[in-house]
Amino acid sequence: MTYEEIIQFHGQECPGLAMGYRMAAAAMENLESFRAEDEELVALVENDACGVDALQCVTGCTFGKGNLLFRDYGKHVFTLYARSSRSGERAFAIFADLCSTAFCVVYHMAERLITVLRSTTFGER
Numbered sequence: 001m002t003y004e005e006i007i008q009f010h011g012q013e014c015p016g017l018a019m020g021y022r023m024a025a026a027a028m029e030n031l032e033s034f035r036a037e038d039e040e041l042v043a044l045v046e047n048d049a050c051g052v053d054a055l056q057c058v059t060g061c062t063f064g065k066g067n068l069l070f071r072d073y074g075k076h077v078f079t080l081y082a083r084s085s086r087s088g089e090r091a092f093a094i095f096a097d098l099c100s101t102a103f104c105v106v107y108h109m110a111e112r113l114i115t116v117l118r119s120t121t122f123g124e125r
């Protein structure tokens with residue numbers, strides 16, 4: 001799905017959606033995975049905020065398929081697991097500036113730092 005289609009799915013463009021998109025895309029990139037047609041991927045989300053809509057679109061993990069698990073820990077954290085490779089990625093965001101900038105940092109589940117990436121400036125709204 002394109003980002004425009006994800007905005008349509010969510011109903012609006014917002015910082016939480018953009019951050020969720022970045023986090024999900026980074027986790028998918030590090031897993032070298034493709035959007036789940038069925039249940040190839042499993043996602044665990046620790047909040048029920050806007051970014052989860054982006055995660056569903058990017059990863060193909062949905063409540064309906066049963067491969068989107070929600071644990072209400074109140075953290076802006078996604079964990080994505082690929083059944084085929086038996087590997088996973090944990091993605092979270094660190095806010096350097098609560099108003100304008102988020103830095104998404106993705107760690108391998110084995111605690112190995114894979115990539116520190118993507119600073120995204122919001123606030124052009």
Ligand SMILES: [Zn+2]
Nearest residue numbers: 014016017050
């Ligand atoms: Zn939103």
